[in-house]
Amino acid sequence: MFHHPVTLRASAAAFFSLTDSGLNGWWRYTLGVALVLLVGMLGGGLVHWMVASLPLGSAREYLAANASLMTLLLVVLIVHGFLHRRPWRALVTTRKTIAWGRVFQGAAVWGVIMLATVSLESALYPGRYVWSLEFQSWFFFLLLALLLTPLQCAAEELFFRGYFLQAMGRIFRHPFVPAVLSSLLFTAPHLFNPEAAAHGLGILAVTYFTMGFLLALLVLRDAGLELAIGLHTANNFFLVMCFGYKDSPLPASAIFTSATYDPVFSLASVVVGGLIFYAWFFRRVKD
Template sequence: MKFKAIKGHQGIGMEVKDVTYVETARWGKHRGWRYVLGLAVIFFVGLVVGGIATPRIAFLFGGQEGFAAFNRLDYAAFGPVGGFVAVTAIFPFFLAGILIAVTLVHRRHPRTLITARERISWRRVGQGFVAWFVPFWLIAGLGQYFFYPDTFSFNFDLATFALFVPLALVFTAIQTTTEELFFRGYIMQGASIVWANRVFLALVPATIFALAHLLNPEASAGGWLTVFFNYFLAPGLVWTVVSLIDGTTELAIGAHFANNIGGSLLVGVAGNAVNAPTLFTVSKFHATYTALSMLVVVPVFLAIAYKVFKSDEASEPVFLNARIGRR
């Protein structure tokens, strides 16, 4: 599969063709120590500042009992809506840390974590959403009903669902975008400073992405098969490769949102990391089926993304005032 790139401009009056978002890492200040400092900033804001703030958010939901429940990781005590917010409330802080690191430490626009263009193509983000949502939730999600109908239950509550939908859209978008900006954006760009080999660049974020999700209950329930297929191969490696192919993370951002919003609104698994008030609940996680379904989902995703939809041509060129160099 051919690797493409986005045409852009780098520096003042100096045109550089075939610039991908990965190469924009060199548009700002990019010495190795800055990536170490950037990671420290991201984890400080996300874990320390967020760790101080999120229990206070839990207190607003449930008072002193909510504060105590949050400290013992008993998210079920907040109910399905409050529990979802309690789990995902940490991500705005991680997002803030990423934006601070890129802007202040590396002195470049946060948009360069997504694209080398002047503007983000929301059309391509939408295409990524459709390309993943359709095959994944038809095959890996509702497709399970034909094999395991007894494990499905319909639990629609109009009042709860109406309250939950806007919260799910906002917090899921923040969560998935934050993860994309970090794994396939910041980590990928940092790895490119070490070695620009495309195989290396594909493996590093995919491996770290899989390792970061090992604590999810479904990962431990499914064992190595689930970890390999559902985290490392798809979406970890697949979304990383398509980001390298596109030269942007737009497709991956849309696909990641499609993956998680379906798990928040359509089909949930009992005992999952986030127990949201989904339309359907599966009483048992079918690890083998979910993993093997990726063998069908991934080719269909790629076919929709690159055959049904066409990737955008380069839009307006990028102009950066910062000089290039190791500073």
């Protein structure tokens, strides 16, 4: 059983207080964010290009995308440890140990929500998803996804909802301001995804921002990254292995594939699914 502070503001204050230890000069955060953006993201782009040039067959693009995010993960941990002299757990949770059960709960609930969403989409638009399973290829990608997807999502969460959100929390004590700023930063690199170019930046930007804002609220309300990592991992795993679509930024071998990406339905599913997810974990239970 997890006991949460009564309000979002109280739980956010607890999460931001993780930065009270260590070294916190403003120049350290300025340098830290710059290093992560320049070395982690731009360097990750170089790593992506290098891996994509290797003869890795059908897994080349998938491995390249994940390898670039491993660079981000490494840089965040180095910056946090050496520049701020804090243990990496301070990026993750206010609990004494990481609540792995919370990670799996978040993944399970979001997985059910995604399954319901895709079922509704298939009912509303018959024929949109077609059977595309190639078992040998799918099983190979399954092994890769089980290993790489949690690391890829943890890398994004540790930076956007860990390091950057905490940095903004030292400046703006009202939780909504850091949540908005971290969501804007989260949106920016995702606008380079293939589906953004294919379907227009406007609605895709709103979708990415909404997902980022949902994840930030979960972190601040739960005073830890566990639920966000679980949700994010389930989301990406389902898109890679179960319900893929054309122009996916993580091309793999899904069981079902849609020839079209519906940005309006995607945004609606994030909004409604996010409300259900938040209510499931943080609804008030009367004594």
